[in-house]
Amino acid sequence: METKTESGSTFTAQNHYPSEPEIDKWMNEAFNMAKEALEKGEVPVGCLMVYNSEVVGKGRNEVNESKNATRHAEMVSVDQLLDWCGHRDLDVKSVCERTVLYVTVEPCVMCAAALRLLQVSSVVFGCRNDRFGGCGSVLDVSSADLPQTGTKFQCVSGHRAEEAVEMLKTFYKQENPNAPKPKTRKT
Amino acid sequence: MEPQVKRLKGSLYDSDSWTALPVLSDDQSQDIQLVQAYAAPIVNKRETSRLVRELNLRYPLAGLQHIKRVRACKEKGSPHPLEVLVCLVSQVPDSKDATTDSLFSSEGVRPDGLGELFVVQVPSRPPLTRPQFELASKHWPTSFHEDKQVTVALKGELFSSAQKANMHGHMMSAVAAARAAQELGMEAVGAVVVDSATQRVVAVGHDCRRDHPLHHAVMVCIDLVARSQGGGCYSFDKYPECRFTAPESSHDDRVCDSNTGSQPYICTGYDLYVTREPCIMCAMALVHSRIGCLFYGTSSADGALGTKFKIHSLKDLNHRFEVYRGVLRSQCEDLNRNRKDLEN
Numbered sequence: 001m002e003t004k005t006e007s008g009s010t011f012t013a014q015n016h017y018p019s020e021p022e023i024d025k026w027m028n029e030a031f032n033m034a035k036e037a038l039e040k041g042e043v044p045v046g047c048l049m050v051y052n053s054e055v056v057g058k059g060r061n062e063v064n065e066s067k068n069a070t071r072h073a074e075m076v077s078v079d080q081l082l083d084w085c086g087h088r089d090l091d092v093k094s095v096c097e098r099t100v101l102y103v104t105v106e107p108c109v110m111c112a113a114a115l116r117l118l119q120v121s122s123v124v125f126g127c128r129n130d131r132f133g134g135c136g137s138v139l140d141v142s143s144a145d146l147p148q149t150g151t152k153f154q155c156v157s158g159h160r161a162e163e164a165v166e167m168l169k170t171f172y173k174q175e176n177p178n179a180p181k182p183k184t185r186k187t
Numbered sequence: 188m189e190p191q192v193k194r195l196k197g198s199l200y201d202s203d204s205w206t207a208l209p210v211l212s213d214d215q216s217q218d219i220q221l222v223q224a225y226a227a228p229i230v231n232k233r234e235t236s237r238l239v240r241e242l243n244l245r246y247p248l249a250g251l252q253h254i255k256r257v258r259a260c261k262e263k264g265s266p267h268p269l270e271v272l273v274c275l276v277s278q279v280p281d282s283k284d285a286t287t288d289s290l291f292s293s294e295g296v297r298p299d300g301l302g303e304l305f306v307v308q309v310p311s312r313p314p315l316t317r318p319q320f321e322l323a324s325k326h327w328p329t330s331f332h333e334d335k336q337v338t339v340a341l342k343g344e345l346f347s348s349a350q351k352a353n354m355h356g357h358m359m360s361a362v363a364a365a366r367a368a369q370e371l372g373m374e375a376v377g378a379v380v381v382d383s384a385t386q387r388v389v390a391v392g393h394d395c396r397r398d399h400p401l402h403h404a405v406m407v408c409i410d411l412v413a414r415s416q417g418g419g420c421y422s423f424d425k426y427p428e429c430r431f432t433a434p435e436s437s438h439d440d441r442v443c444d445s446n447t448g449s450q451p452y453i454c455t456g457y458d459l460y461v462t463r464e465p466c467i468m469c470a471m472a473l474v475h476s477r478i479g480c481l482f483y484g485t486s487s488a489d490g491a492l493g494t495k496f497k498i499h500s501l502k503d504l505n506h507r508f509e510v511y512r513g514v515l516r517s518q519c520e521d522l523n524r525n526r527k528d529l530e531n
Contacts, residue, residue, distance in 0.1 A: 067418025069475035110471035
């Protein structure tokens with residue numbers, strides 16, 4: 001009962017901090033999603049949202065097929081979580097507060113902000129994201145002082161990081177057929 | 188060919204009522220930084236070029252290439268017309284009792300023709316804007332490679348009245364969309380996506396947070412643009428004020444959206460008008476979408492394009508864009524005010 005005197009976020013974070021076997025299990029599924037993305041010609045990132053040991057959202061990057069550059073794995077998973085809550089008539093905020101998000105690559109600045117807005121309590125990720133990372137690499141949105149932008153969340157990083165990086169490297173070695181042709185400079 | 192502006196009258200199109208100002212990077216907008224240095228009067232003017240040559244060798248001003256070594260003396264009628272920058276205070280090991288003689292006791296520089304040392308503050312970084320240059324020059328003369336567009340933009344004079352009339356019209360559409368959202372009980376925020384080359388409106392959207400907590404006006408517009416290109420994930424059809432127009436028929440190459448002649452690619456070549464400064468999620472979504480230029484009406488508390496962050500100017504990111512604030516400012520402020528009235 002004593003822990004209830006602590007602040008809400010700390011209380012939930014402690015209660016829902018994932019154990020090593022849980023991380024192994026859920027990250028394995030996230031990696032499977034990332035592999036699927038790679039096969040479909042998308043940036044290989046996979047994501048899972050777990051609430052009370054149940055997968056309530058699952059996604060992989062689908063930017064190219066949707067022609068919407070915001071369709072990152074996390075955003076796709078969030079949509080599933082919202083549907084899941086809708087079907088059960090559950091309050092999104094109270095579900096998110098007890099949800100852990102597993103993702104193979106550090107969430108970008110946009111996704112980190114989205115997770116704050118939804119008040120997701122914890123994020124477990126594989127490798128860092130030097131290009132776009134919003135949990136410390138480019139910016140630290142997860143712990144920034146943004147009173148109008150939801151709540152801060154805690155991160156656990158480094159799980160199968162090398163494997164996640166290798167997948168990204170494999171992808172970026174291929175050419176992006178959708179990118180505009182670079183303009184050649186006249187010399 | 189007098190632009191149509193003149194015929195559009197009344198407050199609705201009074202584009203003189205606002206000024207669009209650039210939201211510059213931190214480097215461009217911060218106060219100048221100063222560093223302490225030793226200077227000395229040049230008593231014998233004929234020694235000047237030798238002193239400068241020898242000082243450049245003995246005390247090179249590493250990283251301070253913008254600093255002019257010699258300046259004309261500030262006070263008129265001073266016995267010595269020139270002053271020379273000797274070195275940074277940090278370049279001297281024991282700076283407490285530095286004198287002209289002690290600084291030159293080693294080899295390289297003959298102090299002939301130099302007067303007594305004094306300490307000055309010099310700008311530590313090259314000025315990037317005219318205001319920075321004017322501040323820097325008060326301390327010590329610097330060189331300045333002026334970006335004329337930034338200078339004009341800071342004066343609020345970058346856009347012609349014809350351009351402002353276009354901007355005015357687009358932001359009016361965004362305000363109308365914001366009002367529609369407000370009437371539906373959602374946040375009063377609206378946004379419009381425009382093809383910058385043709386000024387054709389590609390999408391109009393507003394806040395739809397009642398249906399989805401992340402459907403801020405900008406996110407809605409990004410998906411509407413995707414739908415205009417045959418993609419997209421959501422339907423906003425139940426909201427008449429959320430709409431898109433597909434690129435004009437592709438059989439006519441002349442109306443192809445991008446200059447490269449290829450199909451439109453996410454928000455490349457498009458500008459966005461939004462009634463208030465985007466949050467960090469929306470700002471980064473616009474980076475991912477490669478937006479061309481962004482205009483907003485008013486700032487917001489956690490805004491990421493000027494207030495809390497300047498996402499559009501981060502060097503680490505692979506896409507940067509220009510941001511202007513203040514378009515239709517008072518109408519956009521009214522939207523926020525209405526919201527507060529409702530809350531109270």
